[in-house]
Amino acid sequence: MTALTFRKLGEDSLVARALDGILKSPKATVAGIACILLFLIAAFGPWFAPQNPYDLMQISIMDAKLPPGSESMSGGTYWLGTDGQGRDMLSAMIYGLRTSLAVGLVSGIVALGVGTTLGLIAAYFGGRIDTLIMRLVDLMLGFPTILVALMLLALIGQGLGKVMVALVLVQWALFARAVRGAALVEKSKEYVEAATCLDLSKTRILFGHLLPNCLPPLIVIATLQVANAISAEATLSFLGIGLPITEPSLGLLISNGYSVLMSGQYWISVYPGLLLVAVVFSINIVGDRLREVLNPRLQR
Amino acid sequence: MTVFVIRRLSQSLLILLITSVIVFAGVYAIGNPIDILIAPDATFAEREQAIRSLGLDRSLPEQYGTFLWNALHGDLGRSFVFNQPSIDLILNRMPATLELAFVALFLSLVIGIPLGLWSGLRPNTALDETVMTGSILGFSLPNFWQGMMLIMIFSVWLGWLPSTGRGELGTFLGIRTSLTTWSGLSHLILPAFNLALFKISLVIRLTRSGVRETMPLDFVKFARAKGLSERRIVSVHVLKNIMIPIVTVVGVEFGGIIAFAIVTETIFAWPGMGKLLIDSIMRLDRPVVVAYLLVVVTLFIVINFVVDILYSLLDPRIRIGSAS
Numbered sequence: 001m002t003a004l005t006f007r008k009l010g011e012d013s014l015v016a017r018a019l020d021g022i023l024k025s026p027k028a029t030v031a032g033i034a035c036i037l038l039f040l041i042a043a044f045g046p047w048f049a050p051q052n053p054y055d056l057m058q059i060s061i062m063d064a065k066l067p068p069g070s071e072s073m074s075g076g077t078y079w080l081g082t083d084g085q086g087r088d089m090l091s092a093m094i095y096g097l098r099t100s101l102a103v104g105l106v107s108g109i110v111a112l113g114v115g116t117t118l119g120l121i122a123a124y125f126g127g128r129i130d131t132l133i134m135r136l137v138d139l140m141l142g143f144p145t146i147l148v149a150l151m152l153l154a155l156i157g158q159g160l161g162k163v164m165v166a167l168v169l170v171q172w173a174l175f176a177r178a179v180r181g182a183a184l185v186e187k188s189k190e191y192v193e194a195a196t197c198l199d200l201s202k203t204r205i206l207f208g209h210l211l212p213n214c215l216p217p218l219i220v221i222a223t224l225q226v227a228n229a230i231s232a233e234a235t236l237s238f239l240g241i242g243l244p245i246t247e248p249s250l251g252l253l254i255s256n257g258y259s260v261l262m263s264g265q266y267w268i269s270v271y272p273g274l275l276l277v278a279v280v281f282s283i284n285i286v287g288d289r290l291r292e293v294l295n296p297r298l299q300r
Numbered sequence: 301m302t303v304f305v306i307r308r309l310s311q312s313l314l315i316l317l318i319t320s321v322i323v324f325a326g327v328y329a330i331g332n333p334i335d336i337l338i339a340p341d342a343t344f345a346e347r348e349q350a351i352r353s354l355g356l357d358r359s360l361p362e363q364y365g366t367f368l369w370n371a372l373h374g375d376l377g378r379s380f381v382f383n384q385p386s387i388d389l390i391l392n393r394m395p396a397t398l399e400l401a402f403v404a405l406f407l408s409l410v411i412g413i414p415l416g417l418w419s420g421l422r423p424n425t426a427l428d429e430t431v432m433t434g435s436i437l438g439f440s441l442p443n444f445w446q447g448m449m450l451i452m453i454f455s456v457w458l459g460w461l462p463s464t465g466r467g468e469l470g471t472f473l474g475i476r477t478s479l480t481t482w483s484g485l486s487h488l489i490l491p492a493f494n495l496a497l498f499k500i501s502l503v504i505r506l507t508r509s510g511v512r513e514t515m516p517l518d519f520v521k522f523a524r525a526k527g528l529s530e531r532r533i534v535s536v537h538v539l540k541n542i543m544i545p546i547v548t549v550v551g552v553e554f555g556g557i558i559a560f561a562i563v564t565e566t567i568f569a570w571p572g573m574g575k576l577l578i579d580s581i582m583r584l585d586r587p588v589v590v591a592y593l594l595v596v597v598t599l600f601i602v603i604n605f606v607v608d609i610l611y612s613l614l615d616p617r618i619r620i621g622s623a624s
Contacts, residue, residue, distance in 0.1 A: 027433065139315065143600060144559035154581045154589055231442050235563055238444045239578055254445055261452055273445040281440035288436055
């Protein structure tokens, strides 16, 4: 069996290569640390957020639209001000970050799963199946993601689940194309032939042997797509066809600030926006660095 | 070439057909179509009459046939809100969107190419790093938030430019455009820049990688040996070679600009078809949504088709006809 695992690119070495590449660039290191911090804030936010912005007992309409640094009725300080309902902006942003990251991660991972499976199938079986899947990929990639997601949501209505469905639908094709490209190269190599001769099941060859060797481009695309998904969700929510008011993401918070922007209450839209940019920017920098390090000759 | 054109045309028709099936399924088959297709305050008699005239009492394939037949005759239904044929509404708004998109495209080339050249000719310097990081930032700034910040800075704080609307229109060569009046131009600057920023980043990256690939090639060395100035080498010989990928990518991205115009138009209240789409979605004005979708898909097909043809004309190395 050692002969079989010999050609496999061990998962450890790939992670090590990626980590090494990130640590060698100060910019990517800072961005990576920022990513980790943001994820921690999102994960443990409710424990240290000044208030639960969606608990009506904790917010007071008397505190609505206070500028940053104001004192609240009960003596605390609103470091980033309050919104139109008197919610503490800082707390609302921490909760919004949770929703935004969750939507981005879940839809990214599901799209990764669907796209990878279809891409591997297309590459391995070839012929009609390949043509069918790849025509579908071309069709999806021929239209801008935001347009497809928008039209879909206009047809099926809004909601957390539906937004995720729309985001998966617009993202899977990128993964499928990348995996197929990588798998076509790998398929002709000897280890696949060896695995076939051993009469291993197709599923095992596909996922146990081909997939690990197609990982580098997937890691890069997955990273960048999470950033894209977060951004797309925010845009859809801003347009009013994304998440409902009960699941406020960063995009929805910014949208709330849009109507009062002209009257000078900048903090309601500026701070959630800065947080959104920080998230997307740091993920993109890490992704860009990974692309340089793993160099999977991506076409974007 | 002819074979290629015919093949592409038939593919395009197929895509249009698929889109029409999806739209049909979306509007007619999900839920009760009559609720979607007639105004909510219609009387019972009107409702019955609409069901018969729309053919909703017939089978689904028959209904699809009628839908397709009407669509082919330019009848995509009437808007409930404006009580006009929805296709006319879309086509009336289209020039505003196209104007915005073309200006944004122009800006992205005029700003992106010099920055990309600048960065690509000095790889791995502090300047290159700054421009490249800046371009990632350009990718990362959500379009809508960036637009709001433009309004906040230039309209609210500085008061230099108007924040919403289209301004006065002038006429130039028979085309009504805001490029010829000062009021029109001042209304156009912010939305056009908002729409362009994403593409500026893209053009910077494309130009930079093009320059880096082209500079070590033999013809550049030859030009140097001939004693040409560095300026001439870059502006004539290198630029000509890197224009091919830029033109194709930018051509394909033009569709993306039109899609993102939806966001820009919503923020700046620009009276284009993207704003009409969002308004129609909000007012549940389904016929307009349908018309927008079909018009945009057609537009995309035309753009992709033109880009493919342009690509083969620009680059003599590509022989489309003999492929496959």
